[in-house]
Amino acid sequence: xxxxxxxxxxxxxxxxxxxxxxxxxxxxxxxxxxxxxxxxxxxxxxxxxxxxxxxxxxxxxxxxxxxxxxxxxxxxxxxxxxxxxxxxxxxxxxxxxxxxxxxxxxxxxxxxxxxxxxxxxxxxxxxxxxxxxxxxxxxxxxxxxxxxxxxxxxxxxxxxxxxxxxxxxxxxxxxxxxxxxxxxxxxxxxxxxxxxxxxxxxxxxxxxxxxxxxxxxxxxxxxxxxxxxxxxxxxxxxxxxxxxxxxxxxxxxxxxxxxxxxxxxxxxxxxxxxxxxxxxxxxxxxxxxxxxxxxxxxxxxxxxxxxxxxxxxxxxxxxxxxxxxxxxxxxxxxxxxxxxxxxxxxxxxxxxxxxxxxxxxxxxxxxxxxxxxxxxxxxxxxxxxxxxxxxxxxxxxx
Numbered sequence: 001x002x003x004x005x006x007x008x009x010x011x012x013x014x015x016x017x018x019x020x021x022x023x024x025x026x027x028x029x030x031x032x033x034x035x036x037x038x039x040x041x042x043x044x045x046x047x048x049x050x051x052x053x054x055x056x057x058x059x060x061x062x063x064x065x066x067x068x069x070x071x072x073x074x075x076x077x078x079x080x081x082x083x084x085x086x087x088x089x090x091x092x093x094x095x096x097x098x099x100x101x102x103x104x105x106x107x108x109x110x111x112x113x114x115x116x117x118x119x120x121x122x123x124x125x126x127x128x129x130x131x132x133x134x135x136x137x138x139x140x141x142x143x144x145x146x147x148x149x150x151x152x153x154x155x156x157x158x159x160x161x162x163x164x165x166x167x168x169x170x171x172x173x174x175x176x177x178x179x180x181x182x183x184x185x186x187x188x189x190x191x192x193x194x195x196x197x198x199x200x201x202x203x204x205x206x207x208x209x210x211x212x213x214x215x216x217x218x219x220x221x222x223x224x225x226x227x228x229x230x231x232x233x234x235x236x237x238x239x240x241x242x243x244x245x246x247x248x249x250x251x252x253x254x255x256x257x258x259x260x261x262x263x264x265x266x267x268x269x270x271x272x273x274x275x276x277x278x279x280x281x282x283x284x285x286x287x288x289x290x291x292x293x294x295x296x297x298x299x300x301x302x303x304x305x306x307x308x309x310x311x312x313x314x315x316x317x318x319x320x321x322x323x324x325x326x327x328x329x330x331x332x333x334x335x336x337x338x339x340x341x342x343x344x345x346x347x348x349x350x351x352x353x354x355x356x357x358x359x360x361x362x363x364x365x366x367x368x369x370x371x372x373x374x375x376x377x378x379x380x381x382x383x384x385x386x387x388x389x390x391x392x393x394x395x396x397x398x
Contacts, residue, residue, distance in 0.1 A: 006386040007393045010142060012043040012116045016125040019052040020060050028285075028306050029148060029198055030121065034058055036199050036378040040386075047108065049125050063105045063128070066097055102132035109134060114396075116141035117389060119175075121148060123160070126167045142392050145171040145191070148198075148303040150324035151184035165189065172392040177304040180325035192395075194388045197326075199381035200309035200373065216248045218356070219292040221285060221307040222299070224257030224278070231259075231266055232345050233298040238272050240352035249356055251276045251296070254288060289314050294355070294362055296320070298348065302327045308334070312373035317365035319355060321348075334369040 015037075020030045030046065037044045046060035109129060112118060118141045120126045126145065136143070145168040147154070154161045165188055168174050174191045176182040182195040218237065222228040230253060241249045253263075253276070260278060267276050282288055285307065289295075295311045297320035304326035308318045312334045321339055322328050331338045339351045355362065374380075 005383070005390065006040050006042070007390045009393055010042075010115060010117050010389055012045070012112070013037045014045045014047060014112060014116060014118045014141070015121060016047045016049075016118060017060075017121045018048070018124045019050040020046060020048045031058075032199055032201055032306060032378065033119075033121075035201055036382050036385075039378065040382055047105075047125070049128060061104075061108060063125075064098075064101050102128075105129060106132055106134045112141040113139045114141060117144065118142065119144045119146060120171075121146045123147070123163045123167050126171075127163050130167060142173075142389065142396065143171045144173050144175060144392070146175045147181075147185070148177065150178075150301055150303060150326060151176075151181045152324060153301050161188065172396065173388060175388070178325040178329050192392075196384045196388065197329075197376055197381060198304045198306060198309070199378035200306065200313065200376050201378050203313050216250065217292050218249060218251045218294050218296050219288055220251065220253045220255075220296045220298075221288070222253070222255045222297070224253075224255055224259040224263060226259065227300045229298040229300060230263055232348065233296055234263065234266055234272075234276055235270070236298075236345050236349040236352060237276060237296070238270050239349040240356065241275065243353070246353065246356055249275075252279050252288075253277070254279045254282050254285070256281050285310060289316055292316050293359075294319060296352075297327070299323050299327075304330060309373055309376050312366075312369035315363075315366035315370040317362055317369055319351065333375065334372045 015030055015033055017030050034044050034046060044058070046058050047063065048060040049063050051062045051065060106129070109118075120143070123145065145164075147164065154164060164185075169190050171191055174185060174189055174193045175196050176185050176193060177195070177197055179195050182193045186193045220230065220233060222230060224230060233253075234251070237249075237251045241247060263278060267273055267278070270276075289307075289311050292311065292314075293316065295307060295316055295318040297305065297308070297318060299321065300323055302320075302324050308320070308327075308330050311318055318331060318334070319339055320327050320331055328338070339348050
């Protein structure tokens, strides 16, 4: 990717994320960014606030290695003086551990100079850094901020919106995923805001599989958490396929999270254990997507899901709620199957019944998606990054 015109003054990229590696969501996006920047011949380093789950080729610097230790106050629920006295050594250890973690974080960040681009993929890592007393001085790096969710995710969250304004007002550039979100973030941030979509790594031809009509498999790739509305998805799917012509369809959900037990109970209550399965975490989604006929997404909000792009590369269409500008843009450009509104279980069930019964239509949507996804190729997105970085470097005071 030598033709990306990356500025010669920036030879290192540091990606700072809340938690990596992860097998889905933001962790997978970070993995893609690392591969994209390395493809430009840059040195890439990853800093993770917390240790993620799963496998990756890179070894991030983990700031807080004992996350469980710092999840809440040690004295919560402890009213007796004797019990508090017993917990004092734990409190002391927590304080020492936190102090060392912040010292490690500050020390690493202070080592980066003007030849470095530091990308905060979320406001949390920067909030933590400034809260630990760190201030950029002297020959500081270029600093970019990102928010991988739509503006609507902070619209009703006063604390998150305040953190974004406070921390990202002084970065060199802020990156949003869509033009719509860029305009909305620009209304609250004085920083220059740019639009760059998430990239998807190009697949080798040998890894592509054509749609095979014997597969009747719907797949969801998501954290098992409330905002993903997986209970709604399960109920809608069960209702949609409860007719003879669709009884050969199955739903597999890949991921893990706090709602796993609740979702298992729902599956058992509905008596659909052979039709809907929680598959757990998978490190490589390629084989999963290769056997899927359609991807389902029922999230309340999303940024620009990498799973939709990766599915399109394999000619697999997506059915999703119109939950964000990023999702709307993806399914519009990729000719996916959009469902609206995002709170309607009946609408989802009816759309599923109609679309799963139209296999020629699914195949055509997949074919068109495979052609359209090329505009999100990492080689094209890398050129956008080069343009934005060169502009930020030129604006930096000499």
